[in-house]
Amino acid sequence: MRPAEVQVVLRATLLLLGLWAPLAPVHCSQGHPSWHYASSEVVIPRRETHHGKGLQFPGWLSYSLHFGGERHVLHMRRKHLLWPSRLLVTTQDDQGALQMDYPYIPADCYYLGYLEEVPLSMVTVDTCYGGLSGIMKLDDLAYEIRPLQDSPRTYNNITACSKDVVRMFSLVDSIAQNIDLRYFIYLLTIYNDRDPAPVNEYGTNSAIFAYYGTTFFTPFGVHSSTLLIQDGPHESNYAPQQYRMCHREGLIHIGVLSRHYLLIAVIVMQSLMRSIGVPYDDMYCTCQRRTSCIMQRFPGMTDAFSNCTYAHAQNSFTAVAQCIFQKPSPVYNKSMTTIRCGNLIVEGSEQCDCGSFKQCYSSQCCGSNCRLTLGSLCHTGDCCTNCTFSPPGTLCRPIQNICDLPEYCRGTALLCPPNVYMQDGTPCTEEGYCYHGNCTDRSLLCKAIFGVSAENAPDACYNINLESYRFGHCTRQYDSHTYQPCAGIDKFCGRLQCTDVTHLPRLQEHASFHHSVVGRAQCFGLDEHRGTGTTDVGRVIDGTPCAGGKFCNNSRCNATIASLHYDCHPEKCGHRGLCNNRRNCHCHIGWDPPRCLARGAGGSVDSGPPPKRMRFITQSEQPAIYLRVTFGRVYAFIIALLFGVATNVRTIRTATAKEVAVTDPE
Numbered sequence: 001m002r003p004a005e006v007q008v009v010l011r012a013t014l015l016l017l018g019l020w021a022p023l024a025p026v027h028c029s030q031g032h033p034s035w036h037y038a039s040s041e042v043v044i045p046r047r048e049t050h051h052g053k054g055l056q057f058p059g060w061l062s063y064s065l066h067f068g069g070e071r072h073v074l075h076m077r078r079k080h081l082l083w084p085s086r087l088l089v090t091t092q093d094d095q096g097a098l099q100m101d102y103p104y105i106p107a108d109c110y111y112l113g114y115l116e117e118v119p120l121s122m123v124t125v126d127t128c129y130g131g132l133s134g135i136m137k138l139d140d141l142a143y144e145i146r147p148l149q150d151s152p153r154t155y156n157n158i159t160a161c162s163k164d165v166v167r168m169f170s171l172v173d174s175i176a177q178n179i180d181l182r183y184f185i186y187l188l189t190i191y192n193d194r195d196p197a198p199v200n201e202y203g204t205n206s207a208i209f210a211y212y213g214t215t216f217f218t219p220f221g222v223h224s225s226t227l228l229i230q231d232g233p234h235e236s237n238y239a240p241q242q243y244r245m246c247h248r249e250g251l252i253h254i255g256v257l258s259r260h261y262l263l264i265a266v267i268v269m270q271s272l273m274r275s276i277g278v279p280y281d282d283m284y285c286t287c288q289r290r291t292s293c294i295m296q297r298f299p300g301m302t303d304a305f306s307n308c309t310y311a312h313a314q315n316s317f318t319a320v321a322q323c324i325f326q327k328p329s330p331v332y333n334k335s336m337t338t339i340r341c342g343n344l345i346v347e348g349s350e351q352c353d354c355g356s357f358k359q360c361y362s363s364q365c366c367g368s369n370c371r372l373t374l375g376s377l378c379h380t381g382d383c384c385t386n387c388t389f390s391p392p393g394t395l396c397r398p399i400q401n402i403c404d405l406p407e408y409c410r411g412t413a414l415l416c417p418p419n420v421y422m423q424d425g426t427p428c429t430e431e432g433y434c435y436h437g438n439c440t441d442r443s444l445l446c447k448a449i450f451g452v453s454a455e456n457a458p459d460a461c462y463n464i465n466l467e468s469y470r471f472g473h474c475t476r477q478y479d480s481h482t483y484q485p486c487a488g489i490d491k492f493c494g495r496l497q498c499t500d501v502t503h504l505p506r507l508q509e510h511a512s513f514h515h516s517v518v519g520r521a522q523c524f525g526l527d528e529h530r531g532t533g534t535t536d537v538g539r540v541i542d543g544t545p546c547a548g549g550k551f552c553n554n555s556r557c558n559a560t561i562a563s564l565h566y567d568c569h570p571e572k573c574g575h576r577g578l579c580n581n582r583r584n585c586h587c588h589i590g591w592d593p594p595r596c597l598a599r600g601a602g603g604s605v606d607s608g609p610p611p612k613r614m615r616f617i618t619q620s621e622q623p624a625i626y627l628r629v630t631f632g633r634v635y636a637f638i639i640a641l642l643f644g645v646a647t648n649v650r651t652i653r654t655a656t657a658k659e660v661a662v663t664d665p666e
Helices: 157-179 207-220 261-276 307-319 357-361 442-450 459-466 488-493 621-647
Strands: 014-019 046-048 060-067 070-078 089-092 098-101 110-115 122-126 133-138 141-145 181-185 225-229 251-255 395-397 513-518 521-526 545-547 550-553 556-560 577-579 585-587
Touching: 070 122, 089 157, 110 133, 110 157, 122 157, 133 157, 157 181, 157 261, 157 307, 207 225, 207 251, 225 261, 251 261, 261 307, 459 488, 459 513, 459 521, 488 545, 488 550, 488 556
Parallel strands: 014 181, 225 251
Antiparallel strands: 046 060, 060 070, 070 110, 089 098, 110 122, 122 133, 133 141, 513 521, 545 550, 550 556, 577 585
8 A cells, every 4th residue: 555645734644454354154144232222313414505605625515414402514525445446245156165246335425524513523424325324423422324214125135244344344444544544445255155264263373364365365465354253252352463464364353243333343443453563542541522442442332543542553554564555456366256248347258348238228339248239340439439430530539738649540440549649858848858748847847736827946945855754855665654865966856846836726635735945945845645546746757857968767867868869850750740759750730651751641650540631710701791891881981971072162252452541631
């Protein structure tokens, strides 16, 4: 598994813990419970919608419920519980051999949340089978919510057992997240015919441990395993092997004993912590807003870890359970799985797979027998349109960035041609070049994270990488919590440092940024967040220039630009194209590969033919004629008006009077 920092800076490292949970023995009978409900009431959850200008996070759901004499608002968010998208479930045939089974186990209906204005509350529900179903913890009270059914639904034993086990381990995952762990169900095995070995022997030399090591630990590399047994053992008579997480002795025995699944989840969590090496709480250990803590010798229905557990856990993760930093292997084993028509996976001799009978009924290309219908050439795919291959020139993979190249369908195949991009060393900006399909300009990378005004930070900011913490380092091993600082010129290959940031970035989940002042420089950068399924965009990508004639490679400034052997001079492609990563010419539109010398559609021999017909923007002549007639009439009117004024001007006559002096006769 992989460690990662979470969204809240003060929280510690989040570890993804991949586990499987076999169920034994033969059945899942309830028996007489040793617990009881204090009261019950009927509530109607009402979906709450977001109003106002407040910040709303995507993916969250809110419900309003009235119970216990008060109205509560429930906020919850979907979580991933099953490590493979389709959980591998095995059962026994009539001979006791393991076989694939297909109970109804949805993968995207599990939620973790809290109650508004109730500190440290925990809500674990699912919507897999209609309505809300799960547990709500408020201080020392535990509420179970279940849909009110008009009539009881019928499930077979396998589906019922799978449903109960998955729901219980969803609680285990929610409790584990309080201590920054993740618990994924990796494999589920139900022994519905007979026990594979005696389950009442708990020593590491017993037959059940040998069976577990041979059947599950070695083939699948699981980190820990839980064996649920209906009739025992009780935790007072059994203690798991300490410090055996990540080993073949990491099998945990849990007795169900007709107890509520919340209490069983607490006992499972306690046993897991013991297998890691966390001791029981002593009399000085306390947990917030709970009277009972998980690591007490005999815990109650609680969900809280004590202050002592937090202190011991982080040391145990690093010293004992280093396998939780490793990515688990994919669940794929032909000896335990069989090919099945109807699982939406084309395998074996199948031509297609449209899924269930209902899905196949609406499919025109594929039949329920996993064979193409008459006249069909394909069912689904990037280059499949209306049950036949897409025409040549159909865009099947658009350009992703300035160093990428488009791919087009060839018209004779179902799949899109392999991805091609510009040859390593092709200039993409004044400061960077293409490397493995990415532009290595630091300022361009900063703009993608912090906005268009961001630029590469001054060299002084990269001194942060000489430190050894999550915002400044060069490397970090998967099996360690410690960071390795950069040395010398390698500091330019650690975490990316930016400046001129004017707005808070819209980061992906579990990502944090820092704002530091080094000298007079304002420095911004992201932390490392491995293990969350997200891309680490805060590191300097490989291929980024770091010194004269060198570029970064695996967080070290040790590769030379000359080693790229860039040979795409303009004459190679006739000054009408550039080279792709296979060193073939990708011609501009209007020139034909492979050398871009003759007229043609463009593209390359690797990308598929682009469309031959180009789109032209044509303008209708009718508006132009209308405007000409309109302006012509206006001009004619103005000319006529001026002519009329000129012909009707009156002639104005003027008379000149002279003054003459007259002398009076005397």
